[in-house]
Amino acid sequence: MNRNQYAHLLNKVKTTIQKRDTNMRRVLSAESKLNATLRFLASGNSYAGMQYLFRIPKNSISKFVPEVLDAIYDALSDYLKVPNSEGDWTEIERGFNEKWNFPGCLGSIDGKHVIIRASMFSGSEYYNYKSSFSIILLAVADSN
Structure with a gap:
């Protein structure tokens, strides 16, 4: 950030x-x-x-x-969508079970370091523990 x-x-x-x-x-x-x-x-x-x-x-x-x-x-509600009903949650769980054989799952989350070239005078602002400069992409997804 x-x-x-x-x-x-x-x-x-x-x-x-x-x-x-x-x-x-x-x-x-x-x-x-x-x-x-x-x-x-x-x-x-x-x-x-x-x-x-x-x-x-x-x-x-x-x-x-x-x-x-x-x-x-x-x-940040304009940027986030969360299921509103029990039926929506059930549909997501069914999708994980059918597509990925992962019963009881309601979502997945993962992060990824995206390597960047550091801009001049950025100092250590984007420097990470992997000894490179990166920004972090974090994603939350349903079964699709």
């Missing part, structure tokens, strides 16, 4: 996830919540591990991550 994409996503979810300060406490910023949530999704760290990285208690992280994910889902 580049800076423009991050700014666009933050702009879409900020009003939903930002709370107000009170006399008793200051709230976490929308930026902190979004950063921690995106890091959680990217790394798969536990809430306990994340509390040291962001200096936010794990009980707070466990409360706001689902809220931020709901906000992202709502904000």
Whole structure:
């Protein structure tokens, strides 16, 4: 995710996830919540591990991550399609069973590093653990 994409996503979810300060406490910023949530999704760290990285208690992280994910889902609903009825889910499961002999499956997800030539002055922005420059393509699909 580049800076423009991050700014666009933050702009879409900020009003939903930002709370107000009170006399008793200051709230976490929308930026902190979004950063921690995106890091959680990217790394798969536990809430306990994340509390040291962001200096936010794990009980707070466990409360706001689902809220931020709901906000992202709502904000990006134009880009996402999820089955709406039980019949739709049953149809997808039947497709996986018939086409791929994979009963009980409701979807598949996979990621791929797409190798790119680094632009000038990009530094380590697109540098990955495979010692190359890439962007990540992540796909979610039904049986087709």
